Amino acid sequence: RKEVEQDPGPFxxxxxxxxxxxxxxxxxxxxxxxxxxxxxxxxPKLLMSVYSSGNEDGRFTAQLNRxxxxxxxxxxxxxxxxxxxxxxxxxxxxDYKLSFGAGxxxxxxx
Amino acid sequence: xxxVSQHPSWVICKSGTSVKIECRxxxxxxxxxxxxxxxxxxxxxxxxxxxxxxxxxxxxxxxKDKFLINHASLTLSTLxxxxxxxxxxxxxxxxxxLLAKNIQxxxxxxxxxxx
Numbered sequence: 001r002k003e004v005e006q007d008p009g010p011f012x013x014x015x016x017x018x019x020x021x022x023x024x025x026x027x028x029x030x031x032x033x034x035x036x037x038x039x040x041x042x043x044p045k046l047l048m049s050v051y052s053s054g055n056e057d058g059r060f061t062a063q064l065n066r067x068x069x070x071x072x073x074x075x076x077x078x079x080x081x082x083x084x085x086x087x088x089x090x091x092x093x094x095d096y097k098l099s100f101g102a103g104x105x106x107x108x109x110x
Numbered sequence: 111x112x113x114v115s116q117h118p119s120w121v122i123c124k125s126g127t128s129v130k131i132e133c134r135x136x137x138x139x140x141x142x143x144x145x146x147x148x149x150x151x152x153x154x155x156x157x158x159x160x161x162x163x164x165x166x167x168x169x170x171x172x173x174k175d176k177f178l179i180n181h182a183s184l185t186l187s188t189l190x191x192x193x194x195x196x197x198x199x200x201x202x203x204x205x206x207x208l209l210a211k212n213i214q215x216x217x218x219x220x221x222x223x224x225x
Contacts, residue, residue, distance in 0.1 A: 004153075032212065043116075043203050043216040044154065087153070096142060096207050098214060102153040 003027060006088050006101035013078050013108055020074040021104045023088030032091035033064055033071050037084045038103065044087055047073075078108045113137050114206050116217025123194055124225055130190045131220045133204030139184035140206035144214065145177070148201045160187040194224045 006023045013019045025033075033050035048055065050062040050071050061074040075082055088101035115134045123129055133143055141162045146154040158179055159167040166179035178190040187206075191198055201221050205214040 041201070041219075041221070043219045045216070046213060096212075096214070097144070097156060097159065098154075098205075100153040100155075102151075 002101075003099040004088055004090050004101040006104045008102060008104060010105040010107050013106070015078055015080060015108055015110055017078050017108075018074065018076050019078055019106055020072060021086070021106075022070050022072045023101050023104075024068075024070045025088075025090045025099070026069070027090070027092055027099075028066075028069060030090045030092055033062075034089040034091075034098075035060075035062055035071075035073050036087040036089055036100075038087055039084050044089075044100075047086070075106070078106075080108050080110060082106060083108045114204065114215045114217045116204050116220060118220060119218055120221045120223075122223045122225065125195050126193055128190055128192045129194055129222060130188055131202055131204070131222075133187045133189070133206065133217050135185045135206040135215070138206070138208055138210075140187075140208065141184060142207040143181060143187040144205045144207070145179065145187075145189050146203045146205070148203060148219075154203060157189075162187075191222065194222070196224045198222065199224045 011019050035047040036044040037047045038044045048057045050064050054063040059076045063072045085103035085105045087103045090099045117132050143160040145157045148154045157172045160179050160181040162181045168174045181187040203219040204217045207214050
């Protein structure tokens with residue numbers, strides 16, 4: 001079983017729509033969780049950290065469910081510029097190593 | 111602006127040659143840097159952890175003699191792909207870990223094409 005699993009999508013949504021997707025992780029001792037965004041042929045860029053109580057950053061909302069070992073990302077009022085691959089990233093308890101999911105592709109159409 | 115600089119961004123080389131990729135942290139000192147590889151439509155896979163002043167720690171399945179890592183200073187780590195072959199063609203990305211913020215900052219990546 002992979003450490004971090006994501007639905008690859010693609011999620012094709014119209015502008016203004018809400019889109020949400022999850023990521024599951026296998027290591028119950030994982031301590032830190034992040035969502036990164038990766039545009040085609042570019043490096044990943046940190047979108048937001050995910051906190052235990054859930055957190056919001058503008059149109060983006062992240063949730064953590066430790067019991068079920070998944071995190072989620074919700075994008076409200078989608079913009080064309082939100083089109084990208086969203087990478088779920090998990091850090092274990094003993095080191096700084098990042099474990100990446102394969103990414104969820106979101107395409108926002110006009 | 112970029113906090114991690116990675117060069118070159120794109121390399122095309124002949125099979126059998128060696129390629130060196132540099133990763134620099136610009137605004138902070140990084141005792142730990144990481145090297146990843148990403149094949150098309152796949153996730154980033156950690157290759158090795160680069161520790162300043164000591165030997166790198168390689169992930170299982172990564173040949174340390176083929177992928178030479180040097181972290182000679184707190185702001186520079188290099189990855190040398192020795193005797194590159196077409197199957198080494200990939201997107202190589204480095205990151206530098208900023209302990210104070212518990213964040214890894216990524217370089218822009220190096221696209222390697224071996225002919």
